[in-house]
Amino acid sequence: MAAHPDRFLLPARLAAAACAPQPDANFPFEVSYGYHFDAHKVGAFLGHHATTKLGVVQLQRTIATAERDASGDIAALLCDDGERIPGDVFLDASGFRSILFEKTLGVPFQSFADTLFNDRAVVLPTPRDEAAPLPSQTRATALSAGWVWDIPLTTRTGNGYVYSSRHLSPDQAEAELRAHLGVGDVGTARHLTMRVGRVAKSWSHNALAIGLAQGFIEPLEATALHIVMATVEAFLDAVDANGFTPAASAPFNEAIAARYDGVRDYIVAHYRLNQRGTDPTGYWAEARALAQLSDPLKALMSAWFTGADMAALVEQMGIGRYYNAISWHCLMAGYGTFPDEHRLVPAGPDIERIDLHKIDDFLDRCALNFRPHLTHLPRHLKSRDTR
Numbered sequence: 001m002a003a004h005p006d007r008f009l010l011p012a013r014l015a016a017a018a019c020a021p022q023p024d025a026n027f028p029f030e031v032s033y034g035y036h037f038d039a040h041k042v043g044a045f046l047g048h049h050a051t052t053k054l055g056v057v058q059l060q061r062t063i064a065t066a067e068r069d070a071s072g073d074i075a076a077l078l079c080d081d082g083e084r085i086p087g088d089v090f091l092d093a094s095g096f097r098s099i100l101f102e103k104t105l106g107v108p109f110q111s112f113a114d115t116l117f118n119d120r121a122v123v124l125p126t127p128r129d130e131a132a133p134l135p136s137q138t139r140a141t142a143l144s145a146g147w148v149w150d151i152p153l154t155t156r157t158g159n160g161y162v163y164s165s166r167h168l169s170p171d172q173a174e175a176e177l178r179a180h181l182g183v184g185d186v187g188t189a190r191h192l193t194m195r196v197g198r199v200a201k202s203w204s205h206n207a208l209a210i211g212l213a214q215g216f217i218e219p220l221e222a223t224a225l226h227i228v229m230a231t232v233e234a235f236l237d238a239v240d241a242n243g244f245t246p247a248a249s250a251p252f253n254e255a256i257a258a259r260y261d262g263v264r265d266y267i268v269a270h271y272r273l274n275q276r277g278t279d280p281t282g283y284w285a286e287a288r289a290l291a292q293l294s295d296p297l298k299a300l301m302s303a304w305f306t307g308a309d310m311a312a313l314v315e316q317m318g319i320g321r322y323y324n325a326i327s328w329h330c331l332m333a334g335y336g337t338f339p340d341e342h343r344l345v346p347a348g349p350d351i352e353r354i355d356l357h358k359i360d361d362f363l364d365r366c367a368l369n370f371r372p373h374l375t376h377l378p379r380h381l382k383s384r385d386t387r
Helices: 010-016 039-053 099-104 170-181 224-242 246-272 283-288 295-306 310-317 325-334 356-367 373-385
Strands: 019-023 063-068 074-079 084-086 090-092 109-111 120-123 139-143 146-152 156-163 190-193 197-199 207-209 370-372
Touching: 010 019, 010 356, 019 373, 063 099, 090 099, 099 207, 120 170, 139 170, 146 170, 156 170, 224 246, 246 283, 246 295, 246 325, 295 310, 295 325, 310 325, 370 373
Parallel strands: 090 207
Antiparallel strands: 019 370, 063 074, 074 084, 109 197, 120 156, 120 190, 139 146, 146 156
16 A cells, blocks of 8 residues: 555645644644744743743843852852852753853764764755745655655744755855755855754753753754753753752753753765665665664664564663654555565454545545644634733
8 A cells, every 4th residue: 555644634735724733622633733933932932931920030141151059059040240159959951062061061962974874964044935825734755855844924934954064065055055946046045054963961060051051963854942842851850859859860861861862863864875876885775774873773773674673672662752653654654665576464354444535534524624824723712812
């Protein structure tokens, strides 16, 4: 049977029709979705909420370094103007600089560059086509040495080319992005440097690393905010259960490291399974030949190509909390990579044979309960304003 996942998933139909993922009231079922938003606006909103509603005191300072006490804990932040800011617990959200964790505490950084090549991005937003439907999904499009994101917002479209500096120069990447967008020399592009990997420990002494100071996995799966929230929630749970002690930090660090590694494996699989490009020395061929895979990823790929029970393996390895068996099936089937014909086992009498046209009809009728994204958003915002 044709096993591409799009045919079996309602969100795929909604995305193709530019429909919002929130149904009318007469359809009492939820569709899983994430949000597109303007990061600057959300940051400003959260900052205003924290200072005006939650009593947070915000100091605009430039931190030069940090001071440690005799136990090795961080005692205070030292500003570039000489001001000293003491504290009991510190969050390192200093980005790739990692002022507290790497520079002060000496926590080592573990790079993922051996399996995730992309370490640069060039960003170029474009105006939204007001006459076109408003898409409800991010689109990722492969180019010569990486991929381009297309994130629709109500006022503009965010575009960025995530690429490998070993395979393209910044000028070459910008030229390829501009050609892909068809914008010529219009607009000003920004060039970004990424460091893909994670710190060995996310909780060290009396400090917690979050955001880019903690780690970064290239944004193919847009997991950065997910990991921030998972880290903060797990940290609070650990402190509530065991106090602010080394006994609490050890299992926490192990769990957060495993989450990072689980996300990494899922993204690495996108590159390892690719069928793109004919140049045997090119970017996509190099990604396809990746051999430095983790043991869990090797086991999953072996199970898939030998026809073993993927769901049972995911449960056995305890990695379903990052990506479940359906996610792995969708990834591998979506790439069109299947076991050899001789390994395919015909369905036995215990397997109910489903009429695929009934699935098509069912999902098509479900999709009738969802409105176009462009018309749904104003309606949704208005209903929120009245609550």
